[in-house]
Amino acid sequence: MESLIIPILILALVGAGVLLAARALGRREAKDRPGSAPPPSRDPVELARTAAAKLNQEQHRRLYALIAQGQAMAAIKLYFESTGEGLRASRDAVGALAAHPQAFRPAAPEQAPLDEDDDTPQRFPYRYRAIASKGDVTREVSSNMLNDEIYGRIRTLAKSGDTEAAATALTRHSDISMKQAREFIALLGD
Template sequence: MESLIVPVLILALVGAGVLLAVRALGRRRAPSRPDAPPQPDAPPQPVRDPVRLARSAAARLNQEQHRRLYALIAQGQAMAAIKLYLEATGDGLRASRDAVGALAAHPQPFRPVAPEQAPGDDEDDAPQRFAYRYRAIASKGDVTREVSSNMLNDEIYGRIRTLARSGDAEAAAMALTRHSEISLKQAREFIALLDD
């Protein structure tokens, strides 16, 4: 009888090992079955339309944040733009990265939540945002300046150049500042290259 105890114990251990292996394989294969419920730690990620994402991302920014974000995108400072969006909205890093990517790929004009128009305001004075960025370049000798803005077009830039060439450099600089994201000092430097 003693000679049978050792083989029975070995057989019992092998049987227990086979059962544990079958259970482990069953758990591994369970999520791959089509009728298996999704794992709670891996929720399905919604596929988002980048144009919709850009619209909703732009709607979450105020005018100053929107202007600064597009200025950073235009300057090629993607990390700074993502940081700005993250701080402005409180979204996570990945959501901010996706939103800035969508805003860069599909530029959105700033749309205020409620239009704020005072009764005496002239609509012609308010700069219009276009769907494209206009590049204006001025140079004199070795000095070259560039202004890139989605509030400029050929007509507006023509009026600014006419003001500069007629001797009203200050009015031209003010107009350029109103229709771009540059400072008055930068606008004056740009206009100084035009007044020949």
């Protein structure tokens, strides 16, 4: 019986090697097949845009509510069930959406892009916090009508010296008074 142990071990190792080689070859062939899906984008902002486009408005709202509550596993599960993508793709998509929040955009391309002179600002499914401080004075504006792009325009206006236009834009995209907006912009101007 002891004489059979070594051949059985050799046979098991050869079998394991053949299985590993077949698996690696199968993966390589799957990558090279025409019509197979291209590898997902590694750019997290583009991944977030693509992931948000796969959700309807209710799914989008619920997903961001879960992210805001810190329930990452529930958010991944919701994305997984809503899109039918794999768990790893769902995890990556939710991570990208959390790091780079995306406003809901309907599938119809007829919606006009946000214009600086538009009187009705777009509302986002998340609250954006803008904080300005100088010395001991700190001001915060929290609104679901602000995002990085709009706040960047407001900061640019403030730094260029056009404080009234910056304050007006800030009041249009938040629920604060003109006086509060001027105080906030005064902290940004320096």
